Amino acid sequence: xxANLRQIVKKALEIQSEGFTKTVEGAxxxxxxxxxxxxxxxxxxxxxxxxxxGEALIVGDLHGDLDSLIDILKDSDFLQKMNQNKNAILxxxxxxxxxxxxxxxVYYTVLKLKLLFPKQIVLMxxxxxxxxxxxxxxxxxxxxxxxxxxxxxxEAYAKIRALFNHLYNAVIVEKRYLIIHGGxxxxxxxxxxxxxxxxxxxxPNFLEDMLWSDPNDAxxxxxxxxxxxxxxxxxxxxxxxxEKLEVKILIRGHEPCYEGFKINHNGKVLTLFSRKGSPYxxxxxxxxxxxxxxxxADAEKLLPYIHKF
Numbered sequence: 001x002x003a004n005l006r007q008i009v010k011k012a013l014e015i016q017s018e019g020f021t022k023t024v025e026g027a028x029x030x031x032x033x034x035x036x037x038x039x040x041x042x043x044x045x046x047x048x049x050x051x052x053x054g055e056a057l058i059v060g061d062l063h064g065d066l067d068s069l070i071d072i073l074k075d076s077d078f079l080q081k082m083n084q085n086k087n088a089i090l091x092x093x094x095x096x097x098x099x100x101x102x103x104x105x106v107y108y109t110v111l112k113l114k115l116l117f118p119k120q121i122v123l124m125x126x127x128x129x130x131x132x133x134x135x136x137x138x139x140x141x142x143x144x145x146x147x148x149x150x151x152x153x154x155e156a157y158a159k160i161r162a163l164f165n166h167l168y169n170a171v172i173v174e175k176r177y178l179i180i181h182g183g184x185x186x187x188x189x190x191x192x193x194x195x196x197x198x199x200x201x202x203x204p205n206f207l208e209d210m211l212w213s214d215p216n217d218a219x220x221x222x223x224x225x226x227x228x229x230x231x232x233x234x235x236x237x238x239x240x241x242x243e244k245l246e247v248k249i250l251i252r253g254h255e256p257c258y259e260g261f262k263i264n265h266n267g268k269v270l271t272l273f274s275r276k277g278s279p280y281x282x283x284x285x286x287x288x289x290x291x292x293x294x295x296x297a298d299a300e301k302l303l304p305y306i307h308k309f
Contacts, residue, residue, distance in 0.1 A: 003079045003116045009070060011112070012105040017152035020108055024159040027111040030118055031166035039119030040087050045195030046169040048122050050292065052176060054087025058288040060253035060261075060272035061093065061126065062110075064100025064144075068275050068285050069109060071309055076289055079113075082120045089292075090117070091171060093253035093272065094126025094181040094211075097141045099279060104148050107160060125167035126181045126253065127211040127229070131198070132161075134208055134229060169210055170194040173292055177247055182254045183213025183233050184241045186222055191245060209233075214255055215264040215271075235265040242268060249299050251288065260286025260308045267298025272306075284308040 015023075034043045042049040050056075057078045062069055073079055081088040092110055097103030114121045128136050141160075145153040171179035172191055180194070185206045188194065197206035212230025216223065219234040238250060250269045255262070257273040260282065264271070274285045290305040 003083070003113065005070065005073055005079060008109055008112050009066070009105070012066070012108040015104075015108055017149040017156050020104065020149070021156050021159050023108060023111050023115070024156070024163050027114050027123075028159070028163045028166055030115065031123070031163070040089065041119065041122070044191065046125075046167070046198055047191055047195035048168055048171045049191070050089065050171060050173045052174055052292040054085055054089060054293075055081065055289065055291050056089045056091060056173075058091045058179065058251060058272060058290075059093065060274035060285075060287065061095035061256075062100070062106050063095055063128075063275045063280075064097055064103035064106055065275035065277065065285075066100075066102035066105045066109070068309070069106055072274060072285075072287050075307065075309065076287070078289070082117050086120065089120055089122065091122045091179060092124055093179070093251075093274075094124045094167065095128045095253060096126070097144075098128045098136065098139060100275060100277075101144070103141055103144050111163075122171055123167050124171065124179070124181055125164060125169060125211065129164040129167055130211050131165070131207070134211065165198070169197050169207065172245065172247060175246060175248075176292065176295060177249050177251050178242060178245055179251045180210050181252060182211045182230060183209050183215065183252065184237055184250065185209040185213075186233065186237045186241070188241045189244060212254075215250075215269045217264055235268065238265045238268045248295070248297060249302070251299075256280040256282050257286070258282050258284070260284035261288075261306050263299045267300045270299035270302060270306075276309075 096106045145157045149156050216232040220236045223232040225231050255271050262271045276285045286308045
C-alpha cells in the first residue's frame with residue numbers, strides 16, 4: 001500500500017479530536033488482534049519474533065519531535081522500501097510523546113503508518129507508555145491534548161492510554177538481537193518471561209525493568225536507579241540474559257545520547273535516541289538501518305549502519 005509521508009504529516013498537523021480518536025481506536029483494535037504469524041512477524045503475547053530476513057529500520061525515542069521523525073523517514077527512504085519489500089520492518093522503540101511539543105502529531109503519524117503497513121511496523125512500549133502504576137513525571141501529554149482538542153481532550157487521552165496496553169514489550173531477532181525499550185530483568189529465563197511481563201501472573205518488576213532500567217559499566221549486577229523506577233544493570237546481567245535467549249546484542253532506547261547513540265557492556269548493548277533538542281540538548285539523533293540476515297558479534301560492528309542526523 002502506498003504511503004504519502006507529506007499527506008500523513010499534513011493530516012497530523014490538522015487532525016481534530018474525532019479523527020485522532022478514530023485513528024487510535026483503529027490501531028488499538030489492530031494491535032489487540034495481532035497473534036501468531038503475521039507476515040514476517042510471529043506474535044507471542046506482547047513479544048514479536050522476527051526471522052532474520054529483509055532489512056530493519058530501528059527508531060529510538062521521539063518524544064514529540066515530529067521533525068526528526070520526518071527526517072528519518074525521508075533520509076532512510078524506508079516507506080518506499082516497505083512498499084517494495086514485504087520483509088522490510090520498521091521498529092519504533094517507544095516514548096513517542098511527552099517532552100516535545102508535537103506529541104499528538106507523532107502519535108498520529110506512527111499509528112497511521114501502522115494501519116498502512118500492519119505486517120511491517122512494530123510499535124513498542126516505552127516508559128512514557130507505561131501502565132498507570134508506573135507513570136512518568138512530568139507527563140505533559142494531557143496538557144498537550146487539552147490545548148489541541150479543548151473540551152474533547154479527555155476522550156482522546158483515554159483512548160491513547162488504552163492503546164498503550166497493546167504496544168509490544170520486546171522484539172527478538174533469531175540468533176541476533178533482543179530489542180527492548182529500557183533494560184533487562186535479571187531473572188529472565190525465556191522469551192515467555194518477556195512476552196507476558198505485562199500480565200498479572202508475571203514475575204515482580206519484570207515490566208518495570210523492561211521499561212525503565214539502564215545499563216551501567218561501573219557495576220556488574222544490579223543497583224537502584226536514580227530514575228526512581230527500574231534498576232541499573234551491569235555487564236554480567238546482560239551476558240547472562242543474552243546467552244539464555246541465544247542472541248548477541250541488546251538494542252534499546254530510553255537514554256538520551258549526546259551523539260544519538262552509545263555502546264555499553266563491551267559491545268553487547270546499543271542505545272539509540274532519535275530526537276534532538278530541548279530538554280535533552282543532544283548534538284545528534286540516530287537510527288539504525290541494517291539487514292537482518294547479517295550477523296554481528298557486538299554493537300561496534302553495527303557502527304556503519306547507525307545513521308546520525
